[in-house]
Amino acid sequence: MVRRRTPPDPAVEAALARVRGRAPQMRPNVRRLAAFAGVHSCPTAAVAFAARIDTDRLLAGTTAEMPFGQSPFAIGRGIAFEALLRKHGHAELRRVLSDGLGVDFSLAAIENLREGYQPNRHGLLVRASVTRGRMAEIVSNPDEPVVLDGAVLRADVGGLPAFFEADEMAIGVNGEIIVGENKSWPVVDGRPTDEELLGAALDQAATYILLGRRTLEQSGIDPARISSKAVLVTPRNTGLAPVLHRQEVGSRIRRVDRLLRGVPNVNDIAASVPPSATFDRIADASLAEEARLDAFGEVTEELGRVYEPAACLTSCGLAWACRRCVFAFGGPALAGGHIAHALPGVVTLVRVAQLGRGAPPSPAEAPTAAPIARAGRLYDEVLPPGQPAQQRPA
Amino acid sequence: MSAALDAFLAARVYETGRALRRTSLRHTYLADEPLGVVMWRLGGERFRAAAIAWGSLGGPFRLAVAGEPRNRDLYFRALTPFAVDLCARVRRAATQKVARQNGRQQELIPVGALQIAVPNRATVGALGLLGRYLAYLSDRGGVAPDPALIEAGKHLRFYARHTRVAGQSLLVPLDRLISEHWATLLSPFEQANLAALDAQIEPPSAVHAFDASAAAEARTRVGPDPAEDIDRVTEALLAEFNAARGGRADPLAVEPLIGPLRGHYQRLVDPVWQLMNRVVAREQQLPAAPSVQRRFEADREAFGRHVDWVASGGRYRTTDTPRQAAMTLRRLEDAHARYEADRAVEDPACMIPYLLSGNAIRGVVASVNEIRVAARVNRVRRTLIALDTDEPVVLPAGKELWWTATAGDYPWDVQAVSPLGAGSRVTLMLRAAPTPARLPTVGERITLSTLHTGPDAYHLPLPPDPPWTHRPAAPPLSPEPIDAGDSEPPPDAVDGAAVADPGRYV
Numbered sequence: 001m002v003r004r005r006t007p008p009d010p011a012v013e014a015a016l017a018r019v020r021g022r023a024p025q026m027r028p029n030v031r032r033l034a035a036f037a038g039v040h041s042c043p044t045a046a047v048a049f050a051a052r053i054d055t056d057r058l059l060a061g062t063t064a065e066m067p068f069g070q071s072p073f074a075i076g077r078g079i080a081f082e083a084l085l086r087k088h089g090h091a092e093l094r095r096v097l098s099d100g101l102g103v104d105f106s107l108a109a110i111e112n113l114r115e116g117y118q119p120n121r122h123g124l125l126v127r128a129s130v131t132r133g134r135m136a137e138i139v140s141n142p143d144e145p146v147v148l149d150g151a152v153l154r155a156d157v158g159g160l161p162a163f164f165e166a167d168e169m170a171i172g173v174n175g176e177i178i179v180g181e182n183k184s185w186p187v188v189d190g191r192p193t194d195e196e197l198l199g200a201a202l203d204q205a206a207t208y209i210l211l212g213r214r215t216l217e218q219s220g221i222d223p224a225r226i227s228s229k230a231v232l233v234t235p236r237n238t239g240l241a242p243v244l245h246r247q248e249v250g251s252r253i254r255r256v257d258r259l260l261r262g263v264p265n266v267n268d269i270a271a272s273v274p275p276s277a278t279f280d281r282i283a284d285a286s287l288a289e290e291a292r293l294d295a296f297g298e299v300t301e302e303l304g305r306v307y308e309p310a311a312c313l314t315s316c317g318l319a320w321a322c323r324r325c326v327f328a329f330g331g332p333a334l335a336g337g338h339i340a341h342a343l344p345g346v347v348t349l350v351r352v353a354q355l356g357r358g359a360p361p362s363p364a365e366a367p368t369a370a371p372i373a374r375a376g377r378l379y380d381e382v383l384p385p386g387q388p389a390q391q392r393p394a
Numbered sequence: 395m396s397a398a399l400d401a402f403l404a405a406r407v408y409e410t411g412r413a414l415r416r417t418s419l420r421h422t423y424l425a426d427e428p429l430g431v432v433m434w435r436l437g438g439e440r441f442r443a444a445a446i447a448w449g450s451l452g453g454p455f456r457l458a459v460a461g462e463p464r465n466r467d468l469y470f471r472a473l474t475p476f477a478v479d480l481c482a483r484v485r486r487a488a489t490q491k492v493a494r495q496n497g498r499q500q501e502l503i504p505v506g507a508l509q510i511a512v513p514n515r516a517t518v519g520a521l522g523l524l525g526r527y528l529a530y531l532s533d534r535g536g537v538a539p540d541p542a543l544i545e546a547g548k549h550l551r552f553y554a555r556h557t558r559v560a561g562q563s564l565l566v567p568l569d570r571l572i573s574e575h576w577a578t579l580l581s582p583f584e585q586a587n588l589a590a591l592d593a594q595i596e597p598p599s600a601v602h603a604f605d606a607s608a609a610a611e612a613r614t615r616v617g618p619d620p621a622e623d624i625d626r627v628t629e630a631l632l633a634e635f636n637a638a639r640g641g642r643a644d645p646l647a648v649e650p651l652i653g654p655l656r657g658h659y660q661r662l663v664d665p666v667w668q669l670m671n672r673v674v675a676r677e678q679q680l681p682a683a684p685s686v687q688r689r690f691e692a693d694r695e696a697f698g699r700h701v702d703w704v705a706s707g708g709r710y711r712t713t714d715t716p717r718q719a720a721m722t723l724r725r726l727e728d729a730h731a732r733y734e735a736d737r738a739v740e741d742p743a744c745m746i747p748y749l750l751s752g753n754a755i756r757g758v759v760a761s762v763n764e765i766r767v768a769a770r771v772n773r774v775r776r777t778l779i780a781l782d783t784d785e786p787v788v789l790p791a792g793k794e795l796w797w798t799a800t801a802g803d804y805p806w807d808v809q810a811v812s813p814l815g816a817g818s819r820v821t822l823m824l825r826a827a828p829t830p831a832r833l834p835t836v837g838e839r840i841t842l843s844t845l846h847t848g849p850d851a852y853h854l855p856l857p858p859d860p861p862w863t864h865r866p867a868a869p870p871l872s873p874e875p876i877d878a879g880d881s882e883p884p885p886d887a888v889d890g891a892a893v894a895d896p897g898r899y900v
Contacts (some may be wrong), residue, residue, distance in 0.1 A: 029895060065513060071437020072629045072887035078438070078898070080885030119894075165898075186440055188876055189712045193440045193523060197734035238441050238527060239879015304574030309581030321609070327604050328580075334604075335404035342397030352405035362749055371398035374785065378400065378749055382742040383415055 005165075015270035016051040021280020026054035028162040029201045030207045038311035045303035045316055050158050050269040053279055056317035059296070062289045064321040073183075081184040081240050082167075085233065086112070086149070093147070094241055096233055097180075100244025103173050105145050111189060114150035123164040127152035132215050135151040135177060139216070139225050142175025158263040166208040171231065179212060180231035181205045187234050187243060198232075205230035206252035210260070210338070228253060277302050294323045297328070310335045343368055396747035403577035411602040413578045418743045419683040421736070423563035423690040424572055424674060426444050428454050428509040429483060431616040432666050434659055435518050436463055437625045441527045443520070443618075444628065445659035446476050447667065451511060451674050455667050459656045464884035466877075467643040468532065470543060477528070477546035483508050484549050488701040493693075507564060507690070507697035510553060511674060513588045513616045513666055514569040519614040521565075522616040526712065532875035545704060551708075552700045558726055559731035561689045564697060568673050575677065579604050589614035589665075592673055614665050622890065624662065628886045631655045653817040685736035685847075692729075694798025713870035716860040724853065735845040746843055754843030755795070755820060757783035759834045767823075777828040778809065780821050781840070787811055787818040795822065795842035800832055802847040 027034060032049075039045040042088040048055050059065045093103065097105040105264040113130060117123035131151040138146050153164045153287045168180030183201045185194050192198040208231065213223035228250040236243040281287065281295035307326045326334045330348040333340040345364035346352055355361060356376030361369030407414055426449040434445045449455035456479070460472035491502040512518060528547025531539045553565040557820035573585040585591060586594060591606035598608030620628065631654050638651045703710075709819040714722060737744040738754075748754035760780040766773045789795075794805040804826035812819050822842070824832060834840045 017401065029898075031895075031898070041574075067621050070890050070891050071620055071622055073436045073625055073885075074438025075890055075893065076438075076885045079888050079893070153577035165895075184438065188526060189871075190522070235878035235879070237879055238884075239882045241688075284797040310583045313581075313583055325610075327780060330408055332401060332404065334408070334581075335400070335579050336583075338397055338582075339401045339404055342401050349405040349408040352401050356402040356405060366489040370397075372402050375399040375402040375746065375750055376406075378746045379399070379406075380744070382746070383418055385406075 006295055009267060009270075012267050012270040015273065016266060018269075019047060019051045019273055019278055020053055021278045021283060023051075023283040024049075024054040024057040025052050025062075026056075028052070028157055028160075030164050030204050033157065033164075033207065033259075034203055036263070037203075037256075038315040039306070039308070040259065040262060042306040042308075042312075042316075044300045044318065044322075046264050047269055047273055047277070047303050047319070048279065049267045050160075050264060051279070052160075054317075058279060058283055058317060059292070060291055061285050063320075064293060064296075064318075064324065066320055068317060075242075076118040078184040081235060081242070082182055084240050085182060085242060088093050090149070091146070093149075093233075096242045096244045097145075097147070097171060097231075099233070100246070101171070101173055102177070103145055105147070108145040108147055110149060110150045113152065118324045119234075121163075124152050125154075128154040128163060132219060135212065135216060136219055136221060138172030138177055139175055139221055139272070142172070144172070145193075146172040153208065153215055155211045155214065155260070158259065158269075159265040159267055164208065165210055166212075168231065168233070175225065177212065177216075177226040178229070178231055179205050179208045179226065180233060181208070182233045182242075184240075185234060186238070187236055192234075201232055202247055202249050203252055203256065204229060205232065205247075206249040207256045209249065210256050242291035274302055284309040293321060293324065297325050300325060307331065308334045308340075309333070310337060346372075395773055398750055399746055400577070406578055407579050407603060408595070409576060411604075412597065413576045413591075413603055414576065416577045416743065417575050417737070417741050419741045420575065421561065421676055421683045421686060421733075421741070421744075422566060422574075422677075423509070423682065423686045423693070424505075424566070424678050425509040426678075428511040428566065428674065429480075430511050430516070430667065430670050430674075431456065431521065432513060432663050432670070433517055433524075434620060434624075435618045436628070437519060437620050437622075439464065440520075440523050442469065443473065443524060444620075445663065447659075447663040448476055448479065451671055457656065457660060457663060459652060459659050461639075461648060461652045461655055462632060462884070465643060465806065466880040468648065470539060471645065472491070472664070473528075473546075474540050474542060477540070477542040479541050480546045480549060484701060488698055490561040491698070494695075502698070503691070504698040504701070505694075505696045507694045509563060509566065511566045511670060512669055514586055515557075515567045516586065517552050517555050517618050518565060518567050521550045524548030525552075525554055528875060529710075530712075530873050530875045531877055536882070548704050549700075552704075555695070556696060559692075559696075560726070560730035561736070562693050562729075563686075564691055564693045568670060571677060572673060575680075578607070580607060584611075587611055588616050588673065589669055592669055594731070595676070596672075604736075614669065615662060616666055616669075617662070625887075626653070626889075627658055632660055632887075636720060646708060673851070680833050683736065683740045685740060689733070689736075689846045709873055712873045713871060715870055716864040716866065717856055717858075720860075720864075728850075731850075732847065735801065735847050738843060738849060739847050740799045742841070745798070745843065748843050748845065749841075752788065752839055754840045754845070755781065755783050755787050755789070756839070757781040757817065757820070759838050759840060760819065762833060762836055764828060765823075775827050777824045777833055778821060779806070779824075779834065780819055781842070782814055782819055783817040784814065785817050787820055789820065793844075794825075795844060796846040797834065798841045798843065801843075801845065803832060805846065806842060 012301050029222060036049045043227060057070050094105040094108060113127045117127050131148060131153060134148055147168055149168060151166045155162055166179060167182045171178040173181055181201050181204055209226055209228060212226045216225060217223045226249060228248045229246050232245045232247060233242050235241060277299055279299060282292050305322055307322045312322060330350050332343045332349055343352060346368050355372045356371045358373050403414055421540060430449060430451040432447040433443050436442045436444045443459060444463045444740050445459045447455040447457045458472040458476050460469045463469045487506050487508040487794055488504045490505040492505050493500050494503050509560055525547045528543050528550050528821050556562055557565050569586055569588045569591060572591045580590055580594060589610040593606035593610035594603040597603050615624060635651055635655055638649055686890055738748055745754055749756060760782045763778045765778055767776050789808045789811050791808055791810065793808040804821040804824060809821040809823050
């Protein structure tokens with residue numbers, strides 16, 4: 001299904017600008033989208049995403065700022081790996097694609113869309129247009145292998161246009177389009193050295209495939225011409241020598257599709273955000289930390305928050321601040337999603353502790369109360385309370 | 395685990411402001427002075443230990459800093475003292491052996507084994523990769539690498555792979571040790587941070603466990619992967635170091651220049667070393683569960699086999715054959731089931747999840763009666779007990795349960811369950827001839843569960859040739875060196891602020 005694009009409503013833009021205030025802005029890309037995927041059920045995160053707030057930098061200068069920065073060595077390694085693939089007319093990329101796909105890429109046309117275009121929104125628009133045209137050419141002229149380095153795909157995310165930049169979009173092989181992604185972490189003995197990063201890379205490739213299919217569909221071309229088997233190019237062993245892997249990502253494509261369709265629309269968000277809700281004071285570096293965090297607490301209280309440690313702590317820049325808020329009112333989610341899910345009808349950890357001592361439950365708490373009370377009895381039978389606590393001097 | 399128990403424990407921790415014990419016994423063997431290892435890598439470089447600290451816990455550590463770990467000569471020179479010491483400790487631990495009867499065979503296993511303690515599971519992975527790299531090094535310019543490096547690589551790889559065995563104690567990641575033994579307010583994801591775990595157990599006075607762990611999380615970095623701010627410092631020092639050495643790698647030229655980098659890593663290792671000492675010393679205070687020695691004996695056996703294999707020049711596959719994979723999986727699953735059973739049977743605190751889930755019952759023995767039942771040919775003696783439980787019980791007739799006191803022996807079969815007061819009366823029959831050791835006494839409070847510590851069944855050996863469904867297209871490759879990239883020039887570090895989308899490169 002092709003989404004209808006509507007020009008941004010000035011009233012909506014104004015409302016989102018008010019919500020954003022002085023908060024730093026971000027441009028959606030595939031990693032931002034993947035990060036949002038982990039926390040999309042959180043109303044505060046949804047509003048921040050719609051308002052294009054850079055949540056990683058919103059709390060900069062406070063103790064609640066998440067340490068999401070990357071080592072300069074890791075970034076340098078990534079840049080060096082990409083440079084190696086492009087060196088000498090993309091010689092290494094040609095070799096690895098030829099070896100891995102079984103098609104001769106030595107004379108393939110490789111178009112680098114990262115160069116020769118303005119580094120702004122206009123440049124991205126032109127690159128997106130060129131990408132769309134080249135993809136149509138690949139499908140109609142299946143004889144020549146073609147590679148687009150730095151292809152740009154345009155998509156509607158929550159009612160706002162966004163641009164996504166792929167590494168090797170449109171590796172045309174016999175009229176089929178293959179999506180490739182370059183990563184600088186090594187593979188050893190055929191296995192990734194970091195399985196989480198492998199999953200993230202395949203999610204990225206799945207996003208490009210989905211957006212590429214939507215682009216083809218808009219041009220009236222069969223979207224199935226983009227293969228659901230992604231290409232991943234990584235170094236092999238200790239050096240940077242690249243090697244190609246292919247992986248089926250059909251289920252990931254379906255998941256990304258569900259996610260993109262589930263991103264709340266900015267118009268709905270702008271209409272539903274209370275007039276008093278703004279991230280302005282949170283971002284105000286001239287305020288004391290406590291004042292900024294208090295402002296954060298007020299905003300999240302107003303908008304609503306869903307704290308899920310495993311997802312939030314890995315993908316949301318607001319996670320530590322949210323955790324403080326959850327601790328302040330004793331939310332069960334503090335200790336993990338599995339605990340919060342096990343406590344329907346019980347709102348705070350203080351109440352759980354009371355139920356554990358045998359306090360009579362309310363009707364809403366009744367189904368949950370019995371096992372907690374029993375757990376409390378059994379635990380106190382084995383390890384009675386009142387044993388000396390471990391403490392060290394302040 | 396039980397969500398109800400986890401919720402109760404989290405609530406109690408929240409209320410009291412201190413972590414609580416999850417177990418009443420220690421279920422992991424801890425040597426008096428395990429070998430501590432702390433490692434810091436260079437960001438993005440999976441095989442490069444920028445610094446490695448080691449030593450017996452309780453004492454000082456030695457620190458190896460390569461300076462430029464992406465330079466093979468400097469890297470190997472820094473790693474060699476660690477490798478030599480590790481190999482010596484492994485050999486020393488395996489020297490003295492003791493005879494052990496295994497069926498009709500007598501075998502020799504080491505009296506002890508070298509125990510290594512590391513701060514977290516991430517360090518286990520890092521040591522495993524370092525081991526893979528070192529174990530199969532190639533020659534460079536006709537110069538063979540120091541044999542100690544290769545041997546140490548094999549040891550590290552063995553240790554890292556052995557951590558897959560549930561309850562093992564050869565390589566102890568302390569974050570896992572603490573998470574298994576303590577209940578905290580930390581979510582499973584946060585439990586990977588040893589500093590945060592420790593802070594919840596022993597927070598400063600008048601400070602809540604939550605605040606203590608949040609502060610510790612921000613203050614103490616544990617490694618092995620550096621955060622951005624750490625590597626910004628490393629980058630500046632490394633640039634100075636490389637500029638000063640001007641491409642030289644000889645010790646006389648390099649050693650005087652390495653001081654600032656060494657100081658940088660010393661400052662990172664010091665708090666981690668103190669943390670590890672505190673954690674190990676605290677856990678050593680707790681009494682060990684009886685099965686700890688049996689599991690350590692299995693560790694010693696694996697350790698002895700490994701040392702003998704390495705001494706004979708043996709090489710390990712880096713990719714399992716299908717048969718090896720199946721056998722390994724079965725071995726790991728058996729070890730896991732046995733570990734869970736041992737913990738619950740020996741430690742009443744570990745039995746709580748099973749009581750809550752209905753896989754265990756606890757009550758008072760109301761009667762013990764001997765009866766005779768028809769077996770295949772003869773009538774045989776059996777014992778019936780009536781157990782009055784505190785809670786209502788739902789169990790089907792014929793369900794097998796093991797009394798915790800005889801969990802390695804025959805089970806009891808549930809005969810009937812009827813309501814009795816607030817609980818139930820459960821009638822059980824022992825599936826073996828009664829002996830005093832097998833029988834509880836009237837009035838005794840006992841626990842029976844589905845867990846047992848005897849063998850489940852005799853495992854048939856796997857066929858030598860796997861079925862066609864499990865035959866790979868090509869047999870696994872022989873182990874090969876992975877160090878071809880060592881001769882490549884190291885990439886330049888790049889400040890994340892200088893690129894539009896730093897996340898793209900990682």
